[in-house]
Amino acid sequence: MNQTDVVIIGAGHNGLTCAAYLAMAGLRVKVVERRNVVGGAAVTEEFHPGFRNSVAAYTVSLLNPQIVSDLKLAGHGLQIVERRAQNFLPSPDGSYLLTGEGRTRKSLAKLSARDAEKIDAFNHQLEEIADVLRAFVLRAPPNVTQGFGPGAIGEAINALGTANILRRLSLEQQRSLLDLFTRSAGEMLDEVFESDLVKALFGFDAVVGNYASPYAAGSAYVMLHHAFGEVNGKKGVWGHAIGGMGAITKAMARAASLHGVEIALQAGVREVIVERDRAVGVILDDGETIRARYVASSVNPKLLYTRLVPSSALPGEFVARIKHWRNGSGTFRMNVALSALPSFTALPGPGDHLTAGIILGPSLGYMDRAWQDARERGWSREPIVEVLIPSTLDDTLCPPGQHVASLFCQHVAPELPGGRSWDDHREEVADLMIATVDKYAPGFGESVIGRQILSPLDLERQFGLLGGDIFHGALTLNQLFSARPMLGHADYRGPLRGLYHCGSGAHPGGGVTGAPGHNAARVILRDHRALFG
Numbered sequence: 331m332n333q334t335d336v337v338i339i340g341a342g343h344n345g346l347t348c349a350a351y352l353a354m355a356g357l358r359v360k361v362v363e364r365r366n367v368v369g370g371a372a373v374t375e376e377f378h379p380g381f382r383n384s385v386a387a388y389t390v391s392l393l394n395p396q397i398v399s400d401l402k403l404a405g406h407g408l409q410i411v412e413r414r415a416q417n418f419l420p421s422p423d424g425s426y427l428l429t430g431e432g433r434t435r436k437s438l439a440k441l442s443a444r445d446a447e448k449i450d451a452f453n454h455q456l457e458e459i460a461d462v463l464r465a466f467v468l469r470a471p472p473n474v475t476q477g478f479g480p481g482a483i484g485e486a487i488n489a490l491g492t493a494n495i496l497r498r499l500s501l502e503q504q505r506s507l508l509d510l511f512t513r514s515a516g517e518m519l520d521e522v523f524e525s526d527l528v529k530a531l532f533g534f535d536a537v538v539g540n541y542a543s544p545y546a547a548g549s550a551y552v553m554l555h556h557a558f559g560e561v562n563g564k565k566g567v568w569g570h571a572i573g574g575m576g577a578i579t580k581a582m583a584r585a586a587s588l589h590g591v592e593i594a595l596q597a598g599v600r601e602v603i604v605e606r607d608r609a610v611g612v613i614l615d616d617g618e619t620i621r622a623r624y625v626a627s628s629v630n631p632k633l634l635y636t637r638l639v640p641s642s643a644l645p646g647e648f649v650a651r652i653k654h655w656r657n658g659s660g661t662f663r664m665n666v667a668l669s670a671l672p673s674f675t676a677l678p679g680p681g682d683h684l685t686a687g688i689i690l691g692p693s694l695g696y697m698d699r700a701w702q703d704a705r706e707r708g709w710s711r712e713p714i715v716e717v718l719i720p721s722t723l724d725d726t727l728c729p730p731g732q733h734v735a736s737l738f739c740q741h742v743a744p745e746l747p748g749g750r751s752w753d754d755h756r757e758e759v760a761d762l763m764i765a766t767v768d769k770y771a772p773g774f775g776e777s778v779i780g781r782q783i784l785s786p787l788d789l790e791r792q793f794g795l796l797g798g799d800i801f802h803g804a805l806t807l808n809q810l811f812s813a814r815p816m817l818g819h820a821d822y823r824g825p826l827r828g829l830y831h832c833g834s835g836a837h838p839g840g841g842v843t844g845a846p847g848h849n850a851a852r853v854i855l856r857d858h859r860a861l862f863g
């Protein structure tokens with residue numbers, strides 16, 4: 331009999347994190363992964379002969395420092411370096427904004443003296459609220475319970491802890507928190523700044539993975555979600571994992587294996603076995619059965635409950651709600667092999683700006699139009715593209731003198747209107763993305779010697795990201811915090827005993843954080859100790 335304590339569905343970074351913590355606490359853990367590599371959306375692969383890159387997720391900040399330390403990821407080979415400049419935003423009119431330590435104010439002053447006076451206060455306000463998020467990242471949000479029992483008492487204590495964190499905020503900070511959770515980023519940015527490029531800098535974070543206008547209510551939260559990270563102790567900074575994002579998940583897999591975790595690749599789960607209202611194991615695609623005391627799933631909750639758990643085993647109202655779980659990011663991802671570095675008209679030649687996240691999307695109006703266009707036509711004719719050239723910081727990715735770049739493109743429709751398939755439009759849209767970069771850096775198109783294209787449909791097929799949703803479900807207020815993945819299940823426990831959520835569909839949501847995996851492990855261990863002492 332193939333029997334273990336915990337079987338984890340999916341070897342993405344959260345499945346691996348959860349596995350490592352459980353094994354460190356002495357449980358026997360088996361991770362089963364559908365693909366032939368570990369890492370989920372955080373992987374490095376060769377996409378063109380001699381050229382490797384992070385295939386999907388491409389930049390680090392949100393990865394929790396506690397997890398890096400507990401799993402001793404540095405000892406397992408993880409090295410994260412800072413970008414030499416944080417962001418570069420060229421404008422078609424030849425102006426640009428270059429941000430980073432000691433640069434932002436000076437660069438912004440050339441665009442608007444008024445905005446340069448305001449930027450530090452705005453960053454400070456964002457940082458204060460990001461600190462609140464940081465305090466919540468590694469703890470389960472208060473969970474809504476029915477009736478009165480031991481669970482209700484535990485949740486009351488958790489709610490008090492939450493209230494205590496919020497109480498530390500001044501009234502004015504609580505107002506900012508409310509704004510950031512509910513308002514549109516566009517409205518808030520228009521109130522503070524006048525320069526298009528600085529608004530686009532923050533506006534980009536509000537539309538990344540969020541198929542919405544920067545003027546949509548709730549987009550300010552997505553902006554905040556991208557601000558709670560840090561690199562090597564520096565808050566709000568983004569960096570690069572040497573060897574690409576796969577270096578993070580390889581280090582996690584090593585940490586987990588060291589503690590006895592078994593990882594099976596090409597081991598997709600066909601079904602979660604349910605007996606007497608309890609999840610007791612999984613059946614793999616090849617028919618193999620693995621029985622376990624606990625089943626933890628790191629896949630998108632809608633995928634879990636509409637494809638892997640028999641719906642007859644679930645409460646009807648739960649199934650009805652999870653069917654409406656909102657997926658769909660509006661992102662199109664490319665990796666390109668380059669014969670030479672691009673040269674931008676706004677700031678020609680090499681320089682630190684080529685290590686930055688280069689945002690092509692020069693105003694909030696442009697971003698709003700990109701979304702409107704994508705809704706109508708399936709993709710924006712003037713898309714927003716972030717270009718990142720990791721080979722400027724990392725010589726392990728491609729031959730010397732050549733480069734690799736990630737293109738993270740928004741907005742495209744998760745599903746094309748008129749019943750059209752992404753399979754018929756992938757190449758045409760990829761050409762458009764390259765032409766878009768070419769407008770800002772003439773000659774870029776000619777330097778592309780290889781390319782990998784991932785439409786929303788490809789992201790779903792390759793990684794199990796339904797609708798291409800990079801976060802395993804939209805980061806909207808009704809799908810966040812105590813409502814992620816559903817009110818009553820924010821404590822990482824599913825609607826069946828023995829079934830847990832350890833992926834990005836649980837609090838605090840998407841991004842390479844490791845937090846859902848960490849938090850789910852804590853709950854599984856608590857339940858295990860309650861049962862077995």
Ligand SMILES: Cc1cc2nc3c(=O)[nH]c(=O)nc-3n(C[C@H](O)[C@H](O)[C@H](O)COP(=O)(O)OP(=O)(O)OC[C@H]3O[C@@H](n4cnc5c(N)ncnc54)[C@H](O)[C@@H]3O)c2cc1C
Pocket residue numbers: 339340341342343344345362363364365368369370371372385386387388389390391392393597598599600628629638661663738789792793794795799800801802832833834835839840841842843
């Ligand atoms: C294009 C793109 C760009 C992104 N950019 C960034 C970025 O730069 N920085 C950042 O922090 N975040 C980024 N993200 C978000 C981040 O990558 C994800 O939120 C995160 O990696 C999800 O991790 P996870 O472990 O929760 O799930 P996943 O990484 O999705 O892992 C789930 C695993 O489950 C496996 N699986 C699916 N079905 C089954 C099955 N039936 N049986 C067994 N296994 C199964 C999958 O193959 C996968 O390995 C990006 C995501 C995408 C897609």
